[in-house]
Amino acid sequence: MLLMWAKACFRIDFARLTRFRRTNRIVTxxxxxxxxxxxxxxxxxxxxxxxxxRFWDVPAFETYLPLESQWFMFGVGWLLIGVFVLLCGWVEDVAARRKPRLLP
Incomplete structure (x- = not known):
């Protein structure tokens, strides 16, 4: 939704992302x-x-990681999403009658 808002307000063309190999892969x-x-x-x-x-129980994590930060929780959430994509993403391929792949 934010991307659609930015495209409308700032007239940003996101098609340019496909010109770069790395961003094209991420979008894919x-x-x-x-x-x-x-x-x-x-x-x-x-x-x-x-x-x-559970990280609060480890003194090194408590000292060196920003455990109280919402951004840290956001990052941990994205890591968990990545794990779920690797573990369960192939089901999308099966449902679409494609050959199952770890990452498309």
Whole structure:
């Protein structure tokens, strides 16, 4: 939604992202695994909270990681989403009658 708003307000053309190999790959993976990301993102954010709570028991993590930061929780959530995409993303391929792949 934010990207659509930015495109309308600032007249940004996101098609330019496909010109660069790395960003094209990221967009391709996000498009191919959109349903998996949508289905698992809330669970990942919910699981991030007790996971970060366990980090407080490790003195090195408590000292050197920003455990109280919302951005840290956001990052842990994205790592968990990545794990869910790797574990469950192939189901999207099976549902679409394509050959299952780890990453598209």
């Amino acid at each position: 993976v996000f498009n191919a695994r959109a349903v998996t990301i949508y289905l698992w993102h809330e669970i990942a954010l919910i699981l991030a909270v007790p996971l970060i709570d």
